[in-house]
Amino acid sequence: MRINKILSLKEYCNPCKAKCCKVSDKIGFSIISEEEKQEITEYYTKKYYKNPACFEKKNFGNEHYYVIKYTEKRLCYFLDDKNKCMIQKVKPLDCAIYPIKAVYGKKDIKLVIDPCCPASKELSQEFIEKAIEQSIASIKRFKPEVYNNWLEKHIGWVKKSKRLKK
Numbered sequence: 001m002r003i004n005k006i007l008s009l010k011e012y013c014n015p016c017k018a019k020c021c022k023v024s025d026k027i028g029f030s031i032i033s034e035e036e037k038q039e040i041t042e043y044y045t046k047k048y049y050k051n052p053a054c055f056e057k058k059n060f061g062n063e064h065y066y067v068i069k070y071t072e073k074r075l076c077y078f079l080d081d082k083n084k085c086m087i088q089k090v091k092p093l094d095c096a097i098y099p100i101k102a103v104y105g106k107k108d109i110k111l112v113i114d115p116c117c118p119a120s121k122e123l124s125q126e127f128i129e130k131a132i133e134q135s136i137a138s139i140k141r142f143k144p145e146v147y148n149n150w151l152e153k154h155i156g157w158v159k160k161s162k163r164l165k166k
């Protein structure tokens, strides 16, 4: 299933200079499904005439997911020198919904927000509604134990996140 990723915070992201694509515990370590990896690879190869050599496979039991390796400067592989995402049209779902994320609580799915994102206090209702819908679609692609393994290892900000007020 293709999930609609059209969410944009452009007006905040331009002055922020893609802070969240530069720090290792932020969205650069997005969880990526097999389907997303293929889509990004096809898009990138067609556009830049080379294979993106940046996916790191993480095995967990019989399941797996991917994360994007960082460059030596601790930037996301897909961040260009103008602080733009080179794969904007097919960027990982988890990047598209940032600064919102769904996490597994004890009994249900909770929604959290990263207060470090400059846009986090000014998100439109439309963005929040779309991000909630897509965060839930995103988390459901992975079993709780797989998703929690990724969160634990790659997304430090969730420990300092706030519960999303809808």
Ligand code: SF4
Pocket (backbone or CB within 6 Å): 009, 012, 013, 014, 016, 017, 018, 019, 020, 021, 098, 099, 116, 117, 118, 119, 120
């Ligand atoms: S931290 Fe927030 S405002 Fe800055 S680039 Fe990321 S999403 Fe945009």
Ligand code: SF4
Pocket (backbone or CB within 6 Å): 020, 021, 027, 028, 029, 030, 076, 077, 078, 079, 080, 084, 085, 086, 087, 088, 091, 092, 095
């Ligand atoms: S894929 Fe794009 S949006 Fe996601 S961290 Fe990399 S540069 Fe940023």
